[in-house]
Amino acid sequence: MRRYIVGATKEIPPGKSKIVNVGNRSIGVYNIKGEYFAIKNVCPHQQAPLCLGEVTGMMLPCRPGEFIYGRDGEIVRCPWHGWEFDIKTGRSVFNPHRVRVRSYEVTVESGGGVGSAGRSESNGSNSRDESSGGSQVGDAQPDSMLEPEDPSVETYEVTVEEEMVVLHL
Amino acid sequence: MSPKPFIVDADVHHVPRSAGELDMYLPEAWRKSPKGGPGHGYVNPVGVMRRDAIPPNGGSPGSDPETLVRQLLDEFDISYGILNSPGFIGVSAMPNPHLAAALASAHNDWMIDKWLSYDRRLLGAIVVGNQNASLAAKEIERLANHPKLVQVIMSGASQEAYGRARYWEIFEAAEHHGLPVAVHPGSEGAGITAAPSAVGYPGSYLEWHTMLPQTFMTHLVSMVCEGVFERFPKLRFVFVEGGFGWLPHLMWRLDKNYKALRSQAPWLKRMPSEYILDHCLLTSQPIEEPEDPKHLMAMLDMIDAKRTLMFSSDYPHWDFDSPMHAFPKLPEELHRRIFGETARELYNLSDLEEAEGGADQEAAQS
Numbered sequence: 405m406r407r408y409i410v411g412a413t414k415e416i417p418p419g420k421s422k423i424v425n426v427g428n429r430s431i432g433v434y435n436i437k438g439e440y441f442a443i444k445n446v447c448p449h450q451q452a453p454l455c456l457g458e459v460t461g462m463m464l465p466c467r468p469g470e471f472i473y474g475r476d477g478e479i480v481r482c483p484w485h486g487w488e489f490d491i492k493t494g495r496s497v498f499n500p501h502r503v504r505v506r507s508y509e510v511t512v513e514s515g516g517g518v519g520s521a522g523r524s525e526s527n528g529s530n531s532r533d534e535s536s537g538g539s540q541v542g543d544a545q546p547d548s549m550l551e552p553e554d555p556s557v558e559t560y561e562v563t564v565e566e567e568m569v570v571l572h573l
Numbered sequence: 574m575s576p577k578p579f580i581v582d583a584d585v586h587h588v589p590r591s592a593g594e595l596d597m598y599l600p601e602a603w604r605k606s607p608k609g610g611p612g613h614g615y616v617n618p619v620g621v622m623r624r625d626a627i628p629p630n631g632g633s634p635g636s637d638p639e640t641l642v643r644q645l646l647d648e649f650d651i652s653y654g655i656l657n658s659p660g661f662i663g664v665s666a667m668p669n670p671h672l673a674a675a676l677a678s679a680h681n682d683w684m685i686d687k688w689l690s691y692d693r694r695l696l697g698a699i700v701v702g703n704q705n706a707s708l709a710a711k712e713i714e715r716l717a718n719h720p721k722l723v724q725v726i727m728s729g730a731s732q733e734a735y736g737r738a739r740y741w742e743i744f745e746a747a748e749h750h751g752l753p754v755a756v757h758p759g760s761e762g763a764g765i766t767a768a769p770s771a772v773g774y775p776g777s778y779l780e781w782h783t784m785l786p787q788t789f790m791t792h793l794v795s796m797v798c799e800g801v802f803e804r805f806p807k808l809r810f811v812f813v814e815g816g817f818g819w820l821p822h823l824m825w826r827l828d829k830n831y832k833a834l835r836s837q838a839p840w841l842k843r844m845p846s847e848y849i850l851d852h853c854l855l856t857s858q859p860i861e862e863p864e865d866p867k868h869l870m871a872m873l874d875m876i877d878a879k880r881t882l883m884f885s886s887d888y889p890h891w892d893f894d895s896p897m898h899a900f901p902k903l904p905e906e907l908h909r910r911i912f913g914e915t916a917r918e919l920y921n922l923s924d925l926e927e928a929e930g931g932a933d934q935e936a937a938q939s
Contacts, residue, residue: 463839468800469738471839486833498832499844 410569413512416440419477423455426573433510433569434459434491436477440569443480443494444506452484454505462488462497509572578650579909580896581916583856584757584813584885585645585654585695587688590636594687598679606672610663610728613763615778619891626889634889638691645888646694649896652913653922654888656688656697657726657813659759665703665728666764673702678712681722689721693929696920698726698755704765706742713743717750720928723920724811729758729788730766736795741804748805753854753919755811756792758785789815790823793849797827800840802848809919811854817882818861821875824849850877854919856885857911858894866901873903879910883919 408426410433416422421434423445430445432455445455461476479488479497488497494507589595592608626634626644635641646654661680664673677700684697699716701709709727716722725747733739735756747754761781762769769775770784771791789812802808824846831838831845841848855876863869876882886894896912903911917923 463836465842466840468804468840485829488833488835496832498835 405572408571408573410442410510410571413567413569416569419459421455421459424571426571429573430455431508431571432480433571434480436491440510440512441491442508442510442571443489443491444508446505447482447484447487447489448496448503448505449482449485449487452482454480454482454489457481457483459491460488511570511572512567513570514567579913579917580649580651581883581913581920581922582645582649582651582654582886582888582896583811583883583916584858585641585656585888586635586659586890587638587641587656587684588633588635588658588660589683590632595676595679595683598682598686600675603672603675603679606676608676609660610666610673610760611764613666613760613769613781615762615781617778617782617891621891623889623891623893638688638695641888642692642694645886646692649886651694651896653694653696653916653920655723655916655920656684656695657755657757658684658698658700659757659890661700662726662728662757663730663760663763664700666730666760666766667702667704668765670702670704670708673704674708674712677702677709678715681712681716685719685721689719696721696723696925698722698724699752701725701727701743703727703731703740703743706740710742710746713746713750713752717746717752720925722752723922723925724753724755726755726757726813728760728766729756729785729792729815730760730763730769731792732765732767734795735792736797736799736801738799741801744801744805744808748808751807751921753809753811755813756789756815757813758788758815761785761788786815786819790819793823793853794827797841797845797848798838800838802852803840803842808852809854810852811856811883811919813856813885814858814887815855816859816861817855817857817876817878818872820849820855820881821872850881854881854883854915856883857899858885858887859892860894860899869901873907879907880915882911883916884912 410424411422416433416435418435418437421432423430423432430453431442432445433440433442443455445453447454458481459477460479460481461473462479464472464474466472478491480491481488489495489505490497494505496503595608596604622634626640628637628640630637645651658680661677664676667673680700688695689697699713699722701712703709713725725743744754760766762774769781770787775781775784796802796810827845831841835841861869861872873882884896886896
């Protein structure tokens, strides 16, 4: 499993999302109330860019004549044909067992561990909040690379407090 | 010797010999009223009755039990025929719901006396007016326990589509008593009912009759979407005499729309077509007749005909379908289902046969 840095957590605050390109895959990463989820940006129906669809809630199970709206912010509605998908699982609302979009694991990791590693490369700008696209990182570099090379120079401790959103594919 | 085929004719028609025949079943207050619903004004140039079905002693086709039994049940070896009264279904087009209810009741009592007692193979449908669901439910309550009344019937013609809550009392009563509800065309555009097509009044009987399924389609979409089958999970609904070729299109279109628009029917737990296939049945006459019989077979497959379709002849109407010749050759199991087994299950005919078998034995012993 490879790890890809999507960006800093502050870049995708609750209620926001970001579309990143990983190789030839387009993936939407969503922040739902502080938790991160990722789904493929391709609707299984007719290959529409699913993650450009509205993030919404859904009508919950009820009796005839009732309307109970809920799960606001947890459902994405495809911009073509209006199919609804659960962002947390990738499962469709109308047929969760048979119709689903691929979902991916997302973790939040401290910037100290991953932020200093690798090279960021902007890959397009599809995201909803208009930030830059995702960036691919390689494996974390060995700790020795971060040691100061010249002990004669006065050094100060530096930490990166920022947390990063990491996609696992 | 192969066992006798079990054939149920799900749509047979009977009429009074004269309007006065019902008088004794009507409260005095209504005896001077017309004895049927208002007409729709569309004239069938070939007549609505089979000319060869006129009884030997005269009168309208369908008015003489002896002729009907001989010409239909005996001739085609039909095990059961279900009497759906087309004339009285039309009471739903009358402006006065009380008169409609009185006429429906009178018809039902007359049918029990004159027809159901005439031959054990004749079964009846409880006619109700649809203008006032409470009156209809009362009529269902009054007659539901009669063993030979196997369904409720009302007109396809109505003021609104049948998913509307104003009709739910009818469904509640029918479901409570385990009776399917059937709809039958004939009054579309008559009296107080809605226009017979979505663009108003067609110009001829030819057009009117061809477009009757449009009304059924509207009812079906309405019932599924408004949650009738969620609210009444045991309700079965029968579309009589409206064909079935329109159903695949409707199921596909409704399912497709549901995928996007389900927020307007959030009470549905399954795809609309699943409710349709589980809750609804159709009768076969007037059967669609494509040039290539393979197309009909494909259509039967699309509607899962082995559980949704029941043979009907529409005797003694002009477009009667013969049980011998209406269908192309069917696989044996499908044939058994369409011609009798599905109806046997729907109408609990095994219970009836068992009760009758018991009665026959008792009679033989005494």
